[in-house]
Amino acid sequence: MGGHKLFRRVLLMGVAVVLSTVRLAFAAGDSATLTLTEGSRLMIPAQVNGRAVDVLLDSAAEATLVDREFAKMLKLGSGEAVAGHGSGESSFEANLVSGVTLEALGVVLKDQTVAIVDLGDVGRRLLKHRLDVILGREVFDAVRLSIDIEGRRIAVVTRERAPHGVRLDLLSEHGVETVPVRVESGEPVRATFDLGNGSKVLVSASFAARTHLLTDGREVTSERGGGLGGETQQQVVKLKSLEIAGHRFENVSAAVDPQSSASDINIGVTILRHFRITTDFAQHAVWLEPRAAADSK
Numbered sequence: 001m002g003g004h005k006l007f008r009r010v011l012l013m014g015v016a017v018v019l020s021t022v023r024l025a026f027a028a029g030d031s032a033t034l035t036l037t038e039g040s041r042l043m044i045p046a047q048v049n050g051r052a053v054d055v056l057l058d059s060a061a062e063a064t065l066v067d068r069e070f071a072k073m074l075k076l077g078s079g080e081a082v083a084g085h086g087s088g089e090s091s092f093e094a095n096l097v098s099g100v101t102l103e104a105l106g107v108v109l110k111d112q113t114v115a116i117v118d119l120g121d122v123g124r125r126l127l128k129h130r131l132d133v134i135l136g137r138e139v140f141d142a143v144r145l146s147i148d149i150e151g152r153r154i155a156v157v158t159r160e161r162a163p164h165g166v167r168l169d170l171l172s173e174h175g176v177e178t179v180p181v182r183v184e185s186g187e188p189v190r191a192t193f194d195l196g197n198g199s200k201v202l203v204s205a206s207f208a209a210r211t212h213l214l215t216d217g218r219e220v221t222s223e224r225g226g227g228l229g230g231e232t233q234q235q236v237v238k239l240k241s242l243e244i245a246g247h248r249f250e251n252v253s254a255a256v257d258p259q260s261s262a263s264d265i266n267i268g269v270t271i272l273r274h275f276r277i278t279t280d281f282a283q284h285a286v287w288l289e290p291r292a293a294a295d296s297k
Contacts (some may be wrong), residue, residue, distance in 0.1 A: 031155030032105055034147070039126050040198030040269045044154060046104035051073050053132050055104070058196025059279070061136030062175040064102060064112065067119035076100065079116060092116070102138060102204055105156050107265065109138050126198070134196070144280040149273040151290060163278035165289030166245035170281065174261040177281060181265055186211060189264040190251040193286060197198040197268025201242065201254040204262035213237050244271065245288040
């Protein structure tokens with residue numbers, strides 16, 4: 001979703017809780033079907049306070065979001081009112097509720113703080129149906145994951161074996177994890193690792209300005225975009241090339257993200273589906289193995 005933003009203290013609380021209350025109910029190899037929706041969003045089965053629900057997987061979400069109607073069904077309570085900021089044009093209202101148990105892939109995360117929000121608009125626009133939960137980075141912080149978007153599988157994997165692929169160091173920016181990429185002939189920059197982004201690559205307004213993407217003569221178009229916070233109009237350009245983990249993509253469509261907190265680049269499913277992915281947020285790394293290379297073994 002481009003990484004929804006709540007107060008910084010929520011992120012810090014969430015990471016501390018993950019590290020202290022993970023119950024090792026999983027075993028390496030626990031896996032689930034990864035559903036790729038028509039809008040290129042990733043869904044997996046999960047549970048919230050023991051209630052089964054299909055959740056949208058979002059590695060760039062600082063905290064898990066629960067729809068207000070679903071929260072009422074779970075009797076989660078009202079919690080503390082805060083303002084959040086997503087990839088849409090406006091801020092959105094949220095209520096923070098603690099003491100929630102999240103379960104996915106056999107991982108049990110107790111005493112989590114989640115944000116109660118209205119996901120009705122997001123579900124209708126992005127999925128064409130109801131969306132109850134966006135599962136944030138908590139599970140990524142807790143375990144090492146193997147993710148195969150084209151193969152439709154996600155699994156917990158052991159740290160005893162070295163993953164295949166190119167290792168990329170993760171660095172945190174504004175509460176989300178970033179990886180190094182190169183755009184055209186420029187120096188390496190940081191890109192948000194965003195499995196919740198099923199749309200185009202995003203470039204920040206500041207990056208677009210300093211690299212003259214909107215003024216160097218290339219075609220600039222406009223289209224609708226946005227996530228939490230509502231729909232917005234986005235300027236769209238073509239990047240001559242984008243390189244990640246030694247793999248080069250050419251003629252990449254990219255939308256300009258006006259959010260001041262945006263990383264220079266945001267890569268989502270359109271790029272990451274070409275790799276078999278291993279994530280280990282706790283060890284500050286991801287590994288990307290091109291599918292063509294993996295399939296030839």
